[in-house]
Amino acid sequence: MSRQRFSALSLAWRSLARHRGWQPQWRKCEPKSCYDAVIVGGGGHGLGAAYYLAKEHGLTNVAVVEKGWIGGGNTGRNTTIIRSNYLFDESAALYDHSLKLWEGLSQELNYNVMFSPRGVMMLAHTVHDIQVFKRHVHANRCNGVDNEWLEPEQAKAFCPPLNIEGNIRYPVLGAALQRRGGTARHDAVAWGYARAADALGVDIIENCEVTGIRRDAAGRVEALETTRGAIRTRKVGVSAAGNTSVVLALAGVRLPLESYPLQALVSEPVKPIFPCVVMSNTIHAYISQSDKGDLVIGAGTDAYTSYTQRGALHINTHTLDAICELFPAFRRLRMMRNWGGIVDVTPDRSPIIAKTPVPGLYVNCGCGTGGFKATPGSAHVFAWTIAHDEPHPINAPFTIERFRDGHLIDEAAAAAVAH
Amino acid sequence: MLLIDCPYCGKRPEIEFTYGGQAHVARPSDPGLLDDQSWAEYLYMRANTKGVHAERWRHAHGCARFFNALRDTTSDRILATYKTGEPRPQLAADAGSGR
Numbered sequence: 001m002s003r004q005r006f007s008a009l010s011l012a013w014r015s016l017a018r019h020r021g022w023q024p025q026w027r028k029c030e031p032k033s034c035y036d037a038v039i040v041g042g043g044g045h046g047l048g049a050a051y052y053l054a055k056e057h058g059l060t061n062v063a064v065v066e067k068g069w070i071g072g073g074n075t076g077r078n079t080t081i082i083r084s085n086y087l088f089d090e091s092a093a094l095y096d097h098s099l100k101l102w103e104g105l106s107q108e109l110n111y112n113v114m115f116s117p118r119g120v121m122m123l124a125h126t127v128h129d130i131q132v133f134k135r136h137v138h139a140n141r142c143n144g145v146d147n148e149w150l151e152p153e154q155a156k157a158f159c160p161p162l163n164i165e166g167n168i169r170y171p172v173l174g175a176a177l178q179r180r181g182g183t184a185r186h187d188a189v190a191w192g193y194a195r196a197a198d199a200l201g202v203d204i205i206e207n208c209e210v211t212g213i214r215r216d217a218a219g220r221v222e223a224l225e226t227t228r229g230a231i232r233t234r235k236v237g238v239s240a241a242g243n244t245s246v247v248l249a250l251a252g253v254r255l256p257l258e259s260y261p262l263q264a265l266v267s268e269p270v271k272p273i274f275p276c277v278v279m280s281n282t283i284h285a286y287i288s289q290s291d292k293g294d295l296v297i298g299a300g301t302d303a304y305t306s307y308t309q310r311g312a313l314h315i316n317t318h319t320l321d322a323i324c325e326l327f328p329a330f331r332r333l334r335m336m337r338n339w340g341g342i343v344d345v346t347p348d349r350s351p352i353i354a355k356t357p358v359p360g361l362y363v364n365c366g367c368g369t370g371g372f373k374a375t376p377g378s379a380h381v382f383a384w385t386i387a388h389d390e391p392h393p394i395n396a397p398f399t400i401e402r403f404r405d406g407h408l409i410d411e412a413a414a415a416a417v418a419h
Numbered sequence: 420m421l422l423i424d425c426p427y428c429g430k431r432p433e434i435e436f437t438y439g440g441q442a443h444v445a446r447p448s449d450p451g452l453l454d455d456q457s458w459a460e461y462l463y464m465r466a467n468t469k470g471v472h473a474e475r476w477r478h479a480h481g482c483a484r485f486f487n488a489l490r491d492t493t494s495d496r497i498l499a500t501y502k503t504g505e506p507r508p509q510l511a512a513d514a515g516s517g518r
Contacts, residue, residue: 243469245467245469246469254464255464256459256463256464256465257465257467258440258465258467259467259492303433303436303437303438304421304438304474304490304495305467305468305472305474305492306492306495307469307492307493308492308493308494308495310495312420312421312433313420314420314433314434347462347463403459403462403463404455404456404458404459405455406455
């Protein structure tokens with residue numbers, strides 16, 4: 001399949017031709033009766049896995065089935081923060097693998113995902129925060145991941161709107177800065193992977209919900225039942241985020257997951273004022289400015305499990321309280337929209353990218369509140385796992401069995417991520 | 420924000436409560452007999468129901484007591500609340516909605 005390549009020249013040429021002649025970026029597909037592998041879930045993780053299956057493992061008779069529209073779940077609902085400064089060796093390896101793929105992703109996909117390594121700064125507000133972040137800085141350096149400690153004045157110099165006065169409830173006592181971290185355009189990640197996978201022959205099938213997983217006498221996956229008919233396949237990779245428990249229950253597989261709403265909101269657009277990403281896990285504030293100009297703000301999870309893709313307003317106002325103290329200049333900004341996504345959270349807050357007890361069934365889930373940053377990396381190793389029927393060395397520790405065997409990758413206790 | 424009917428105090432806003440996770444998860448009566456898989460089940464495996472979910476809440480900024488609620492996780496509508504120790508109420512909406 002030939003696809004139009006995007007370049008400055010092709011854009012100029014098309015604009016002179018009044019933008020006629022652009023092609024659809026992927027085909028609308030009817031499901032075929034049989035595929036070598038089917039990915040369930042058309043978010044960044046699922047589309048990415050399909051792309052790497054085709055690109056790196058030669059598996060092109062692949063379909064991605066998505067119950068809604070591609071990128072309509074958490075891929076289109078997150079705050080686009082990318083970083084890899086996790087404490088443990090296993091996590092640092094996974095997320096830094098991802099970050100390295102982010103750095104070349106626009107070229108790889110011939111699609112501008114607007115990756116912007118503008119720096120991610122995590123604020124410390126207590127003595128405990130300072131100790132934890134400095135421990136992270138040292139652990140990251142041992143793993144070849146950049147992360148540096150900043151005093152409050154240095155943090156202010158890096159992010160001028162930041163309030164470092166001592167008269168707020170949780171004053172800024174310092175910060176950890178990962179300069180290679182940043183943001184990317186979330187929709188473009190889904191579209192770019194979809195376009196590139198489609199060009200390699202992958203069928204992307206939207207509005208197709210999986211309703212059953214059929215298994216043969218030996219217990220191996222043999223077909224998916226969907227709202228658009230049965231699809232025979234011997235390999236199924238599930239990347240269904242908050243709905244993973246529901247999909248895997250169709251095959252009788254239980255996972256240590258709970259699905260929570262995670263909310264975000266954006267302000268009215270303003271001129272460039274915010275040069276980086278700032279996160280405060282302690283008081284739950286995550287903020288950056290999109291290229292469109294709106295401030296993109298992440299809130300915490302709601303208290304209870306839910307599948308509603310919405311949450312309570314007091315979660316958002318709690319975050320805005322923190323934003324207004326940290327950045328007094330934003331106090332009069334109006335918020336334009338808020339929304340929720342459903343995140344699948346594991347007990348140790350690390351993902352599961354693994355084979356399941358059912359032969360031919362693989363799962364990539366449990367990224368919880370931080371799945372966007374992991375998109376290229378976990379899609380890449382998930383494709384490997386599906387193709388080889390064994391994990392890539394990077395995702396080998398991220399099994400289901402670690403909860404039985406006690407080999408947790410306990411980023412929750414390490415507080416690299418907020419919950 | 421949810422309006423939660425505490426069985427002791429009546430209807431109060433969600434911010435008065437803390438969430439206690441899935442209800443009716445019994446602590447093993449003889450922990451010494453459990454193998455690793457059973458421990459993992461008890462510690463980490465949760466229903467994560469899409470549908471009617473039995474869960475614990477605590478009226479932290481009120482009577483401070485735990486109680487249980489049935490909530491539909493596809494709508495967040497609370498269908499019933501009941502005291503700890505009481506059996507899970509049978510609801511008409513309960514049948515067939517969970518999956």
